[in-house]
Amino acid sequence: MRRRSESELTLPVARYFHRKGYRWQTTELQFYEYNIDIYGFSRTANLTVSIELKIKNWRRAFQQALVYQLCSDLVLMALPQETVHRVDRNLLEAEGIGLLSVHRNNRCQVILRPRPSPIVCENYKRRNIRILKQVKGSADDRC
Numbered sequence: 001m002r003r004r005s006e007s008e009l010t011l012p013v014a015r016y017f018h019r020k021g022y023r024w025q026t027t028e029l030q031f032y033e034y035n036i037d038i039y040g041f042s043r044t045a046n047l048t049v050s051i052e053l054k055i056k057n058w059r060r061a062f063q064q065a066l067v068y069q070l071c072s073d074l075v076l077m078a079l080p081q082e083t084v085h086r087v088d089r090n091l092l093e094a095e096g097i098g099l100l101s102v103h104r105n106n107r108c109q110v111i112l113r114p115r116p117s118p119i120v121c122e123n124y125k126r127r128n129i130r131i132l133k134q135v136k137g138s139a140d141d142r143c
Contacts, residue, residue, distance in 0.1 A: 004080050006037070009053045012106035013078045014038055022049055024132040031071055031124070034064055039072070041132050047073040048125055049114075051100070054079055058087045065097045069117040071124035076100050076114050084111060 014025055022040030029039040038051040050068035054061040054077065061077040068075045076098035079087065084101040089112055092099055098114030 004055060004082075006053045006055055009055075009078055009080065009102050010038065012102055012108055013051055013053065013100065014040075015106075016100070016108040017049060017051070021045060022047075024129075026132055026135050029128060029131065031068065031128075034067060036068055036071075037078075039128060039132070041129050048120075048128065049074045049076065051076050051078050053077075056083050056086075058083070062091065062095075062097065066095060069096070069119050070121050071128055073116050073120055073125070074098065074114040075117060078102055078108070080104075081109075087111075 010027060017038065017040050018025065021042040021044055023043065025038060025040040027038055029036040036050045037053040040049045050072035052061045052064045052068065058077060058079060065075045065077055077092070078100040079102065081101045081103045084099065087099060089099065092112055096115035096117065098110065099112035101109045101111050103109065
């Protein structure tokens with residue numbers, strides 16, 4: 001079985017969140033020294049979401065997800081179905097971080113629902129939404 005790359009997870013996850021109402025999306029959104037793999041905004045729900053994609057290193061994804069809670073209402077980690085079982089779900093649940101499994105057929109399955117971030121900073125959130133407005137359409141075209 002061929003090893004998957006993070007880039008192979010991007011489109012299925014972006015499409016999943018597009019269907020969930022996050023019509024404004026961008027990839028690799030810079031937030032300090034980090035790049036958020038997928039950042040989305042739902043105008044109808046007035047919610048933002050950050051998704052960190054990883055193939056194996058869920059602990060690194062968890063560290064990044066904790067930081068993303070500063071700029072996102074909801075934060076999730078997405079991993080391939082083959083490796084998602086390694087994640088400490090209790091740790092994610094304690095911090096309110098969601099978990100998404102990406103199957104080989106590109107279907108996404110929520111393993112753990114995220115809780116709204118208690119530390120989101122409205123200034124960061126507004127800044128990121130402004131950036132999404134500037135790039136609006138690019139993610140819509142490919143989803």
